[in-house]
Amino acid sequence: MKLSTGIAGATGAAGLALFAALPAWAQDAALQNAATPPAAPTVNKGDTAWMMTSTLLVLMMILPGLALFYGGLTRAKNMLSTMTQIGAVACFAMLIWVMYGYTMAFGDGGNAFVAGFGKAFLKGITPDSTAATFTAGVAIPEFVFVCFQMTFAAITVALVLGSVVERMKFSAVMAFALVWLTIVYFPIAHMVWASNGYFFGLGALDFAGGTVVHINAGVSALVAALILGKRVGYPQERMAPHSLTMTGIGTGLLWVGWFGFNAGSALEANGSAGLAMINTFVATASAALFWMLVERARGHQGSALGFCSGIIAGLVAVTPAAGNSGPFGAIVLGGVASVVCFFAVSVLKPRLGYDDALDAFGIHGVGGMVGAVGTAVVYAPGLGGPGPADYDMGAKLLVQIGAVLATVAWAAVGTAVSVVAARALTGLRVSAEVEHNGLDIGEHGERAYNP
């Protein structure tokens, strides 16, 4: 997104060819704007209040949402380690974000892969600075935009940890986060969401971060897990989730928080946010039930963990489609993503033998890809989507697939570099003894559950 920091007028029109999600709208806005002299952007208190609320909802997704969701899936001896790693990398991401992350993703200028460094340390941003939205002449305070996007960086790096918990050192996690955010997350966020970004230029549809957040985190998780290696005893030893109750609580917090993530990505309190909201309800509801249906079809019982997994798969898939689909397209998308993710985690993973401990790749990576490609389908007006009447689904499918492949490649290479750097700095993996005793006592000197 290009920000109109106190510069209306001539640059305003370019500035409004913005944020990636709905390029068609953005182009319309830019055209309208070219025809009439743009007014100075106005900040609406309702929009601002909604965006501040959305920002906090995304924070709630991380702490306690993701921490409990992931924590419950680990063994009891690694509960605190998992929660602490998630919280600590999220905090680290917030600090890095204001230092140089924001300017790398959303600063002025730069190229298709990274923005300019003019806003390092938030230089020049004041309470009066504004960030453009999708509507011509409507803006939100830039500090609110900085915070909103900050929570996205924080949750994405935390999501990656799902594949490496129960064996990666705390220090290694922190080192990895620093390098990974710098060379993977900030550039991809810029490519997808900035007006001069590479994917934005291709016209890729990504309403709330299916590529930037989920495919990126999922693929990075897979690569990190492959380099790190399996947990000792995997898959022979019993590694059942220690508390599906905690996982269930985390799932609920993630779903509620996801409304900030998806509906907040409209950047305004308007109809587009409303569309994202209803899709975030129905795609998720569909996915939750479809996972349990597949379990039954495979001869198992419908399970609580399946229900929770379906919810996350649906949320992930609807993220790029949130404002780019009609409600019934979203229901189908959620259902399809749930079925595909089920097979990814219960058939593909055991067959290939990698240890993606909490299925960060199986759900976020695979669900994200289904969502990104599916968005090109459900966007079609004939299927109830908000696409234009002359929408060319075939062309858009190619763009979406191209964006997915490019993200996969960038995330894979960047993650490999980040993990190798973390290994050089910290040794990467805890000793076999610490792994056996649990990272709670071995890395933090505490136990989650004392008698």
Next chain:
Amino acid sequence: MKLVTAIIKPFKLDEVREALSAVGVQGMTVTEVKGFGRQKGQTEIYRGAEYSTNMVPKIKVEVACGSDLAGRVVEAIQQSANTGAIGDGKIFVLDLGQVVRIRTGETDDTAL
């Protein structure tokens, strides 16, 4: 005197207790235990990862009674704990050498 030890399915405990009260048993000791016999263990599945447990949760009921009552105690347990399915459990009857009531020091039949 006899010590009757029964391994039963946990959900049958209330029925066994009622049946024992009906034949005049005035006390029992109940313990949660695990074990295995002919009944297969249970299988748990988490996102496709299957874990089978060989040890099945059971309840152990212990009743000390006079030799004259032992037959009816065994019969009461056998009938009340029966579901007809594998895993209903077993009853062990042992001779009991001595019984002491701690509060009074009474012994054997008077202590039961």
